[in-house]
Amino acid sequence: MTYFLIHVLGHSGPPRNIPPGVNQEAFQWFHTVDTDRSGFINLKELKQALVNSNWSAFNDETCLMMINMFDKTRSGRMDIFGFSALWDFMQRWRALFQQYDRDRSGCISGAELHQALAQMGYNLSQQFSETLVRRFTVLGGRPGIQLDRFIQVCTQLQSMTQVFREKDTTMTGNIRLNYEDFISGAITRLM
DSSP: OBBBBBOOOOOOOOOOOOOOOOOOHHHHHHHOOTTTTSSEEHHHHHHHHHBTTTOOBBHHHHHHHHHHHHHHHHHHHHOOHHHHHHHHHHHHHHHHHHHHHHHHHHSBBBHHHHHHHHHHHHOHHHHHHHHHHHHHHHTTTSSSOOOOHHHHHHHHHHHHHHHHHOOOTTTTTTTOOOHHHHHHHHHHOOO
């Protein structure tokens, strides 16, 4: 687990009863990350728990996006079930990231991102992938996007694609949509 950081703050470990449908490893991590013992993971706790391969913390935008995706109560925090779903989500994205970070730099270049997006079924130009990398590269850091921003980019693309597909009822790849309808659909899924 090179992309996670455990903060063990002298607690006795997680309870023993794992709820049905909850990943055992996620269950253990949940109780390690839940430093205030509230039974929920908030933005601060999640940000402290997730790191990129260079040990930098995940950015606030990605952490907030993930909380919003897995917070079924809309309380700004995740319960054990949301965290377990996030755990599975993170494992899939980390595996894909590692598959395309061929030079093991901890960053994905524009060419590597283009290949990853193509595998996911996106027919986007190399120039578009390069633009995404420039936009999401950490200022002053090495060129490329780290895991946190890779997840953010891909998840946002998926959400916008879903908005598009809902409107493309004839499956032509073209829709007529006013700007507010598009933004409303995207915001509903991203926030």
